[in-house]
Amino acid sequence: MAWTPAQVLAWLDEVEPRADGRSHFEWLELAPTAAPQAIQGAYHAIARTRHPDLFRAALPAADLDRLVRIYARVSGAYADLRTADGAAAYLRRVSAAAPPAATTSSPATAARRPAPTTPPPATAARRPAPTTPPPAATPPPAAATPPARRAAPTTPPPAGGAHEVDPARAMNPRALALYRRAEGALRTGDRATAILNIKMAIAADPGSQLLRGALAELTRA
Amino acid sequence: MGLAVGIDLGTTNSVVAIATPTGVEFALGPAGERVHPSVVGFQPDGSVVVGLDAKHQRVDFPATTIYSAKRLIGQNVRTPLVQLALTGLPYAVEEGPNQQPLIVIEGRRVTVPEVSGHVLAHLKACAQRQLGQAVTDAVITVPANFTDAQRQATKEAGRLAGLEVMRLLNEPTAAALAYGFGQHKDETVCVFDFGGGTFDVSLLAIKDEVFEVLATDGDFFLGGDDIDRAIAEFLAAEMNRQLRVDPRPDAGLMTRLAIAAEEIKIHLSEATAAEGTVDGLLHRGRSLSLPFRLTRPQLDELIRGYVDRTIELTRNVLTAAHLEVGAITEVVCVGGSTRVPLVRRRLAELFGREPALRINPDEVVAQGAAIQAGSLSGALYRGGGMATRDAVPTAALSPLAHGDVPWAKAAAPARPILLDVTPATLRIATAGGYSEPILDKNLPTPIERTRVFTTAHDQQTRVVIECGRGERKRFAENEPLGTLVLDELPPRRRGEVKIEVTFRVDTDGILHVRARDADTGASCDADLTILGAPTRGAA
Numbered sequence: 001m002a003w004t005p006a007q008v009l010a011w012l013d014e015v016e017p018r019a020d021g022r023s024h025f026e027w028l029e030l031a032p033t034a035a036p037q038a039i040q041g042a043y044h045a046i047a048r049t050r051h052p053d054l055f056r057a058a059l060p061a062a063d064l065d066r067l068v069r070i071y072a073r074v075s076g077a078y079a080d081l082r083t084a085d086g087a088a089a090y091l092r093r094v095s096a097a098a099p100p101a102a103t104t105s106s107p108a109t110a111a112r113r114p115a116p117t118t119p120p121p122a123t124a125a126r127r128p129a130p131t132t133p134p135p136a137a138t139p140p141p142a143a144a145t146p147p148a149r150r151a152a153p154t155t156p157p158p159a160g161g162a163h164e165v166d167p168a169r170a171m172n173p174r175a176l177a178l179y180r181r182a183e184g185a186l187r188t189g190d191r192a193t194a195i196l197n198i199k200m201a202i203a204a205d206p207g208s209q210l211l212r213g214a215l216a217e218l219t220r221a
Numbered sequence: 222m223g224l225a226v227g228i229d230l231g232t233t234n235s236v237v238a239i240a241t242p243t244g245v246e247f248a249l250g251p252a253g254e255r256v257h258p259s260v261v262g263f264q265p266d267g268s269v270v271v272g273l274d275a276k277h278q279r280v281d282f283p284a285t286t287i288y289s290a291k292r293l294i295g296q297n298v299r300t301p302l303v304q305l306a307l308t309g310l311p312y313a314v315e316e317g318p319n320q321q322p323l324i325v326i327e328g329r330r331v332t333v334p335e336v337s338g339h340v341l342a343h344l345k346a347c348a349q350r351q352l353g354q355a356v357t358d359a360v361i362t363v364p365a366n367f368t369d370a371q372r373q374a375t376k377e378a379g380r381l382a383g384l385e386v387m388r389l390l391n392e393p394t395a396a397a398l399a400y401g402f403g404q405h406k407d408e409t410v411c412v413f414d415f416g417g418g419t420f421d422v423s424l425l426a427i428k429d430e431v432f433e434v435l436a437t438d439g440d441f442f443l444g445g446d447d448i449d450r451a452i453a454e455f456l457a458a459e460m461n462r463q464l465r466v467d468p469r470p471d472a473g474l475m476t477r478l479a480i481a482a483e484e485i486k487i488h489l490s491e492a493t494a495a496e497g498t499v500d501g502l503l504h505r506g507r508s509l510s511l512p513f514r515l516t517r518p519q520l521d522e523l524i525r526g527y528v529d530r531t532i533e534l535t536r537n538v539l540t541a542a543h544l545e546v547g548a549i550t551e552v553v554c555v556g557g558s559t560r561v562p563l564v565r566r567r568l569a570e571l572f573g574r575e576p577a578l579r580i581n582p583d584e585v586v587a588q589g590a591a592i593q594a595g596s597l598s599g600a601l602y603r604g605g606g607m608a609t610r611d612a613v614p615t616a617a618l619s620p621l622a623h624g625d626v627p628w629a630k631a632a633a634p635a636r637p638i639l640l641d642v643t644p645a646t647l648r649i650a651t652a653g654g655y656s657e658p659i660l661d662k663n664l665p666t667p668i669e670r671t672r673v674f675t676t677a678h679d680q681q682t683r684v685v686i687e688c689g690r691g692e693r694k695r696f697a698e699n700e701p702l703g704t705l706v707l708d709e710l711p712p713r714r715r716g717e718v719k720i721e722v723t724f725r726v727d728t729d730g731i732l733h734v735r736a737r738d739a740d741t742g743a744s745c746d747a748d749l750t751i752l753g754a755p756t757r758g759a760a
Contacts, residue, residue: 044429047638048431053638053728075666075667
């Protein structure tokens, strides 16, 4: 279903300031390890929720124009990644250039490791990981202090259930999207994907205690 | 806001439709016709007739009856293909401002958007009469391979008709929407659109109400008119042989033969031979009659080249989308020319299946446009069902005449998502007469892409960026789109100034170009002048 105009505006506020620094995978809200088959689905998911046509009547012209411009960047990323040849060429191009700051942190490197192929144990599937995170108010350890956290948007992106601690307040929206995907993966029993997405989320928001707690719990199980 | 309609503005015929809670309703013309000829007749007293009435006066007033305006809209009149198309027209065309074609009607100059505007105004009037409500907004369909200038000129035509053009929708996408909307089935469809004046073929993936164009290709100057012309040429040769009269220099005679040719073509879609007489051939004060006989195999031979071309383009588009023939789950036929048996046979041979004929090929595009118009205006709801029903000729019976239907309000709005692609590569000229692509063909739109270029000479303070459209490496072999000038660059050594060139194609498929000096941060914006585009207030 389409997002609300408020959700779209929060997303635009989030992505516009560093639009030029985003990787193709970030535009498509995917991990860099995403399978080629996942590319189209990711683009369609964004189209279903945020295609400019959906907001023709709901957004003022200026905001609609912002949305078209940002959506055009998503299309640009999809255009490069949708074929195997295109994706390979993109990865070559990116690795030749200096990698963007956002993907050089260690959790992202960890996430690039191939995911285990063994099916997840049933016990893990039964128990959603992020139920007992440290409270969001706990200050992060000094060493992990993130570079200038963004304020979470007032309206969370869709999906997800009720939590004791609202994940939308405990991490930035980019991380939240990945966190939601981890939840989804856990619901289907795919622990490997869940871990991968939590690691990606930590890369996007290294300061979130909730995420670090979730990762610890998931890898312990 | 008034009602929003969908309009298939065709080369030969146009259709206007509206999505209602019970289905798509077609607006009828004065004689009850669902399909309105895209013909505009200019009368000596200055009035204008449109549609069937105009088509009927075509034989008597060939020089003031304008048909196939779509072939000229937004075209650069100097283009060789346009010059070729002009040779077959009985009305006069000359070059106007910005190299746009102007139609000369008894000394008066009329722009092509004005002519199409008359067609659109007629369609709007038909819809208003039938629905009993003001029509203010429209989705107008265009061939997928329409250029920027053609799209802008079509929008201009809508503006002249007093319509707010919500969206220009590509015809094959509209057809796929009509075919797949509400079906809740994953499909990969081939839309084969062989209309009056243009040919388009597109492949689309339909997944859960998302309609993604995978690839598209086409030919501007290939359509049913060419089939008519091939038959007319056959008749002209017969006339020369039997009656010792060469009709080719006579616009009136050729128009009469072209009309007979269309009738013969339609007859041969059902029968295996057409036999009869073309009457009323006026030559030197005498009315001549031409007996003829044309069999279907003869017709197949006359038009084989055109049909081969459509099949070749269909193979190309499969290659472009990295798809095998077997991946196509349905073939959707659009346009009257898909009724030609040879076309059907070749399609069936290629895909190993008969094409889908669930929706009338003359109406499928307008139906899709109506669904999109309903979606964009928020008037389309789930569960309404999109089966077409016969148009209701009286306003009193139209559900729209009574305002919103209560149950429809409670339903969730239906919002099919259309993901279209760029129809051609958009490129800029580089040193040595070559070119670099900025946006490739078949990329999803809206899309933006920036490439960085640099200066070619020391102390260069000005760069001229020539933009073009086409698939050729040598710039001159592509269609020119216009020129962008970036001035007042800091004088530096060559290669030291970085110029970012950004091409952005918006949701209507219209191109916006920007050049920026990346180093100084001074953003030197410039607009593109598109050749062939209408200029406001021309003529």
